[in-house]
Structure formats: structure tokens, C-alpha cells
Amino acid sequence: xxxxxxxxxxxxxxxxxxxxxxxxxxxxxxxxxxxxxxxxxxxxxxxxxxxxxxxxxxxxxxxxxxxxxxxxxxxxxxxxxxxxxxxxxxxxxxxxxxxxxxxxxxxxxxxxxxxxxxxxxxxxxxxxxxxxxxxxxxxxxxxxxxxxxxxxxxxxxxxxxxxxxxxxxxxxxxxxxxxxxxxxxxxxxxxxxxxxxxxxxxxxxxxxxxxxxxxxxxxxxxxxx
Numbered sequence: 490x491x492x493x494x495x496x497x498x499x500x501x502x503x504x505x506x507x508x509x510x511x512x513x514x515x516x517x518x519x520x521x522x523x524x525x526x527x528x529x530x531x532x533x534x535x536x537x538x539x540x541x542x543x544x545x546x547x548x549x550x551x552x553x554x555x556x557x558x559x560x561x562x563x564x565x566x567x568x569x570x571x572x573x574x575x576x577x578x579x580x581x582x583x584x585x586x587x588x589x590x591x592x593x594x595x596x597x598x599x600x601x602x603x604x605x606x607x608x609x610x611x612x613x614x615x616x617x618x619x620x621x622x623x624x625x626x627x628x629x630x631x632x633x634x635x636x637x638x639x640x641x642x643x644x645x646x647x648x649x650x651x652x653x654x655x656x657x658x659x660x661x662x663x664x665x666x667x668x669x670x671x672x673x674x675x676x677x678x679x680x681x682x683x684x685x686x687x688x689x690x691x692x693x694x695x696x697x698x699x700x701x702x703x704x705x706x707x708x709x710x711x712x713x714x
Contacts, residue, residue: 506555520548592623626656
């Protein structure tokens with residue numbers, strides 16, 4: 490059976506599968522793998538042969554040899570705090586903003602589980618979505634505040650996670666906080682945001698007053714001439 494040539498991987502579109510059987514390639518472009526191996530699939534445009542990577546090698550994989558593990562980051566990596574697997578997923582260009590059935594992201598679950606090192610690695614990715622809400626309306630900041638992980642709350646705030654997002658119960662992360670340290674961090678962030686807004690308002694008021702004064706002076710000068 491003729492097979493199409495492999496196509497370049499698309500960032501964030503890689504899917505994760507576990508090999509159901511061992512596969513012995515018959516042509517050079519096919520990929521050898523064993524039962525239980527993790528397969529990173531980057532191209533499924535052909536219904537029979539997919540392009541994938543296993544153990545650092547890339548080739549063609551029969552489409553009926555894999556079982557989907559998506560969303561892999563939520564369960565196998567994040568809930569268990571498996572940092573090495575997360576790094577492997579990122580190296581293989583697995584998207585980090587995928588949602589599980591409840592609408593949770595990998596960042597949400599890592600904050601919920603208190604896995605600081607996983608949170609740090611996810612936040613270091615340029616496309617990490619900080620403020621994604623799940624089906625309950627909760628964000629990663631809601632989760633960290635509710636579970637009482639002040640260090641993670643601080644990490645999220647340092648990345649400018651929004652503190653004004655309301656969940657389905659109309660509660661902010663501050664209202665979900667279960668300890669004083671989390672509440673203090675959130676209050677301080679909100680206060681600094683309000684202060685910045687007030688400064689902008691004051692600047693605008695001064696600017697408008699100055700502009701009005703300038704117009705009045707120009708008008709008086711015009712009349713005096």
C-alpha cells in the first residue's frame with residue numbers, strides 16, 4: 490500500500506497515543522515501536538498511516554495501533570506532578586491549553602494539585618492561557634486560592650492572572666481563598682490594580698484640565714487681537 494510522505498508537525502496539534510501492539514516496519518519510512526510505548530502523533534490527514542514520534546524517532550504509524558491518551562497533560566502528567574513526562578510532552582510539541590471534559594486545563598489541575606514545579610514549567614510557556622474558565626467558571630487562580638497554595642497564587646499573580654474573574658457562583662478567587670496568606674496576596678494585587686487605575690484617572694483629569702485651560706487662553710488671546 491502506498492503511503493504519503495511525512496508532513497511537518499504543527500505546534501500545539503500533536504496528539505498522544507499509547508501503542509496497543511508492537512509494530513515491525515516493512516519499509517524505511519515506517520516507525521518501529523513496542524506495545525505500551527507512547528506515540529506522539531503530529532499528522533492524521535491519512536486515515537491509514539499517521540506521522541508520529543516515539544523515543545525520539547519519527548516515521549509512519551498504522552492508525553489502528555494506538556489508543557488515545559488525550560488530554561494526556563491533565564491526568565498522567567499534571568495530577569501526579571510528573572515533571573519529566575511534562576517535559577517530554579512539551580519537547581514533542583503537545584499543546585498545553587487543551588481542555589478535559591470539565592473544561593479544565595493542565596494549568597488548572599497543576600494549581601489544584603499544588604505541583605509548584607509543574608506550574609512553573611507551564612507558566613514558562615509563551616502560549617499558556619492563565620485565565621481559562623472551566624464549566625464551573627473557575628480559573629487556575631480560583632483553584633490555587635481554594636486549595637490554599639499561597640506560593641502558587643503568588644506565581645499566578647506575578648504573571649498578571651486576573652483577580653476579577655467571577656465563577657458561576659459569582660465569586661472571585663479572593664472570595665474562594667481558604668487561608669489568610671492567599672487572601673492577603675489577592676487583596677494586595679487588587680489594591681495595586683485599583684491604585685494604578687486611579688493614577689490613570691488622575692492623569693487624565695489633569696490632562697483634560699490643562700487642555701481646557703490652554704483652549705481658554707488661546708481663545709482670550711484671539712479675542713484680544
